[in-house]
Amino acid sequence: MTARGDIILDDILRLNKLYDFYGNLLTENQKNSFKLYYLYDYSLNEIAEELNISKQGVSDNIKRASRNLENFEANLKLVDRFENTYEHVESMKQEINDLLKLSNDDEIDLRLKKLLNYADIILKDQEV
Numbered sequence: 333m334t335a336r337g338d339i340i341l342d343d344i345l346r347l348n349k350l351y352d353f354y355g356n357l358l359t360e361n362q363k364n365s366f367k368l369y370y371l372y373d374y375s376l377n378e379i380a381e382e383l384n385i386s387k388q389g390v391s392d393n394i395k396r397a398s399r400n401l402e403n404f405e406a407n408l409k410l411v412d413r414f415e416n417t418y419e420h421v422e423s424m425k426q427e428i429n430d431l432l433k434l435s436n437d438d439e440i441d442l443r444l445k446k447l448l449n450y451a452d453i454i455l456k457d458q459e460v
Contacts, residue, residue, distance in 0.1 A: 347370060347398055351367075351397075354400075354401050361383070361385075362394075363397070364379075365390050365397065366394055370394075414458055417454070418458060421455055425451045425452075432445070
C-alpha cells in the first residue's frame with residue numbers, strides 16, 4: 333500500500349473509532365449515510381438509492397457527520413482518554429508481570445495477581 337493509501341486508511345480507521353464513541357450524537361441522516369459509506373462500503377450512488385436522497389445529499393451528510401465527529405472529539409476527548417487509559421493499564425500489567433517473575437513470596441504473588449485482575453476489569457469496562 334502506498335503512503336497515501338496508509339493515510340486514507342488511517343483516516344477511515346479514526347473516523348470509525350470516533351463513530352463508535354459519538355455515532356449516537358449524529359442525526360439519523362448523518363448516521364445512516366456515514367454507516368453505509370464507511371462501515372458497509374456502499375458507494376454514494378448506492379446510498380442515495382437506499383436512502384432515497386440525492387447523491388449530493390449523501391455527500392453532505394457524510395461530510396457533516398465526519399466534521400461533527402471530529403468536533404465531538406476535539407471538545408470531549410473521549411477517544412484520546414480511552415487510548416491513554418488503555419496504554420497506561422497495559423504498561424501497568426507489564427510491570428506487574430515483571431514483578432511476578434522476580435517475586436518468591438506467595439503473598440506478594442497473590443496480591444500482584446489481584447492487581448492484574450483489577451487491570452483486566454478496567455480494560456473490560458473501557459470497551460466501547
